[in-house]
Amino acid sequence: MSTDTPPSAPAESAAERYLAVQRSDEFAGLRRALRGFVFPMTVAFFLWYALYVILSAYARDFMGTKLFGSNINVALVFGLLQFVSTFLIAWLYSRYADRRLDPIADRIRAEMGEVRHDDGARG
């Protein structure tokens, strides 16, 4: 992958350009970095949520266990933990994306000679 694109129009067609980028190692790295984070994380939060729903359906006695000698029970804490895990995963992803995904994406875009964000041809 060349790191600088000549200002004049490239000789290759747009379709060839996209294919070339898609097959580049740098893009493969971006894809791997994205999928390597979002797929396992999606599986994790989905299973964690499913566990909560299944326990709500089938483990009522466990969910009803009172904690700290108060009216707060396992079901409430478990539910609040779903909030905590959601906030946490959102924060982790945003940090990961800022540090690991955006720089590669910016670099690839720069190499493609992209600087503008406007409404060009219909996509």
Next chain:
Amino acid sequence: MMTVLAAEAGSGTARNLTIVLFLAFVAVTLGITIWASRQTKTATDFYAGGRSFSGFQNGMAIGGDYMSAASFLGIAGIIALYGYDGFLYSIGFLVAWLVALLLVAELLRNSGRYTMADVLAFRMRQRPVRTAAAVSTITVSIFYLLAQMVGAGALVALLLGIKPGTTFLGMDAATAKVATIILVGALMIIYVTVGGMKGTTYVQIVKAFLLMAGALLMTLLVLAKYKFNLSSLLGDAAAASGKGAAFLEPGLRYGREVAGDPTQTFYNKMDLLSLGIALVLGTAGLPHILIRFYTVPTAKAARKSVLWAIGIIGTFYLLTLALGFGAAALVGSEAITAQDKAGNTAAPQLAEALGMDFFGGNLGAATLLAIIAAVAFATILAVVAGLTLASSSSLAHDFYANVIKRGQASERREVAVARISALIIGAVSIALSIYAQNLNVAFLVALAFAVAASGNLPAILYSLFWKRFNTSGAVWAIYGGLLSAVVLVFFSPVVSGSATAMFPNHDWQWFPLSNPGIISIPFGFLCGWIGTVISKEHDEEKYAELEVRALTGAGAH
């Protein structure tokens, strides 16, 4: 008892104040809409607010679009009457945002333009895929619209204090309901046709701010009453419910165990799982939510807006916990069901009780009730505007410009068609809502989520992540998921064959669950897979373009 007396004494004041506050909201938002219309010149302005909103603004607007009357009034009501089970909704509605954040928001922002179908049809044959996407967008949005508008109609009589036998401006309760539905419908048509996405977004932001402020105020008052001791609030709520500790545990409403009937118990548990799946997978398939990602300039801003949305929505759902249990403890289920059997008035009734307590008797009660009632109307109004915009955009951009005109329509013409579409969709939903007034609001919302998860989500995920996916797969996924969800609901106990059904005197029910998600969502994914493998079509170049654009933001609009 106290609140009932307050309602009698203060109803006139509360009603007048509610009307004044509501009219103030309408005046402010109409002003914003007219201002926004002057800024709306191009199609991008109309469909995507000129892509000029910041992550925070769009995060607020997403909150405004998402926190519907079903959330504010419905969840608080379910918690107030059935305790813990209402919390299940809050959790599902919130966790669902991770699907949008991790898998959909940024990729959609980068590769699409105005509608959900821009991404679905990117590497497909345009006409079949856009037609399917438009059908599905409009179906989901209309179910959701009906729920909100029927809710508005049902609430008005209660919030304005019109009781059977009394009248308001010469209207009895039934006439007032119809008048409200028409008023809400007319306002939403004005917001959308005049203000486009820009006006609608500002309406959402104002509404989200009001709703958060109202919910926060009530929560603080509830907690102050219990000296910020959550346990004693829960204890009081459980005691007042008459159900004891069970009120704080799952199982009073969903997944109920029926003694001596293992089959029904099994179905009830399956129904709970089905609801759970539909809630968590529905959000990322809701067209009115998806098009919000186009209102920001970049994928990074789309990510920021989802983060803000998760923060705002998560906080709000935590507040509903205090509102619901607070209503159970301070108003009591008897007083709530006396007003509304479904519990939809729990939050306003709680406001009345708190106002009575903290702000000096009847006048305080009337004031706080009026504020919360006006917030509830603002909530409904903002959500219906977002839904109308999503469906009219799809009708104009997908169906008119790309199916009928094959991509040859001028921008001016397309926006004109979008405005006319908003008028038509608005009129249709007004008519349907008046006709559908007896339908259950929660059922319509849950159905919208199940249909979105079954019909839209599989196609979106396959489009973005599966290289082999093609036109046939997209069409199969959308129609397969959509039809299975709608057909299963039609043959479910919510439509016929039970005392609480839409048609209680008929019985064509054979599907045992109220929510179809557990069957129809996997079926949608399966259809998408079958449709894909039976077709040889595969456009490698277009997939390369989609993937590069989605992941890097190159060539983004």
